[in-house]
Amino acid sequence: MTYFAVADRFTGAGEQTNGRVKPAAVRPIRIGLFLLAIVTLTGCELGYYWQAAGGQLEILRKRRPIEEVLADEGVDQSVKAKLRLVLAVQEFGVERLSLPAEGKYLLYADLGRPNVSWLVVASEEFAIKAVEHCFLIVGCLGYRGYFDKADANALAEELAVENFDVRVRPVRAYSTLGWFDDPVLNTFLQSEDELGVIGTIIHEQTHRLLFVKGDTAFNESFAHFVEAQGTGLFLAERGDDGAAPLERYRAQGADRDRFRAIVKRGTERLNRLYRSELTAEEMRVEKIQLFDRMRRDYQNEKNSFIIDNYDGWFDQTLNNAHLVSFTFYESRVAAFRALFVENEEDFSRFFAAVRTLAELPQEERRARLDMLEIQDAANTRHSTPATPAPMAQG
DSSP, X not given: OOOOTTTTOSTTOSOOOTTOOOOGGGHXXXXXXXXXXXXXXXXXXXXXXXXXXXXXXXXXXXXXEHHHHHHXXXXXXXXXXXXXXXXXXXXXXXXXXXXXXXXXXXXXEOOSSSOSEEEEEEEOTTSOOBOOEEETTTEEXXXXXXXXXXXXXHHHHHHHHTTOEEEEEEXXXXXXXXXXXXXXXXXXXXXXXXXXXXXXXXXXXXXXXXXOTTOHHHHHHHHHHHHHHHHHHXXXXXXXXHHHHHHHHHHHHHXXXXXXXXXXXXXXXXHHHHTSOOOHHHHHHHHHXXXXXXXXXXXXXXXXXXXXXXXXXXXXXXXXXXXXXXXXXXXXXXXXXXXXXXXXXXXXXXXXXXXXXXXXXXXXXXXXXXXXXXXXXXXXXXXXXXXXXXXXXX
């Protein structure tokens, strides 16, 4: 995931970069231009961008070259091992997946906390539809990010008063997509095993390859799909060293499939409810019942899960905002899978086709993705679909 504090790019939200990273020499100019823009804002806008700039400057201050960190005897060996893995995965992404070489992580920053920022996602009460927020540079997006959790909670409370469904979730992975020399953060390395680190780096490299302004579902589903394909391939090509992690990864993918099926069934029931002619009060009662039914579905199938469980996700007070977050990552994966097959599973050809999609007007792009999903369903009837990457719970 990516959250660009200055321009509010979470999970890759932002301008298309097509792998082009702004030269380091112009980055101080960009900081100055941004700060100049801030002084033209008023009220809550000004406060929001000041906190974003402050968070970004903290990250810049705490950066160290990874080579220096690896040579530092005071740094824990587990951190060094994960940083070496980061470097290896980046090279693999460039050489085997045709991901961009520009902007690779060469720096590290320890923020001294487990999360870099917090994201506020809100949905309409009777529709699984994100409430959009509009920003400088990146346009309107279905979330708003803060470096301070208290600020995120304050916005969530304001939205809840307006009868929106709201969720505040932590963010661990962060990228400015070339605006600055991004470091690997300690928050990237929170996974207990190496699978999370591998997936995060491939995901972020994919965001640097291509970003479509204002289309979160497209961006995240694309990066999520490449993450899945890339992680499996990276582990497979490590030979014996990757055999056990690959087996674990596939088992996690199967668990992820089970989780996704449960949530998808629950989402379909809710969508039918929201299309009904019930009164608002009647809908609220049934809505609670349908979320409870989703939890029961999970409990009934929990013994089928191999490695992962999703107790934490289902133990939350679930609402439409949780489903909006889910769809950011899942809604277009099938379309990208079909496009990958259509391009003979060649990453260079696939990325060229994705760029062509990105250049279409939004409605045309969505129609093309819809057709690809139909194509994927037909493909699935004749073959085993690619295993999706397990998405971090939260």
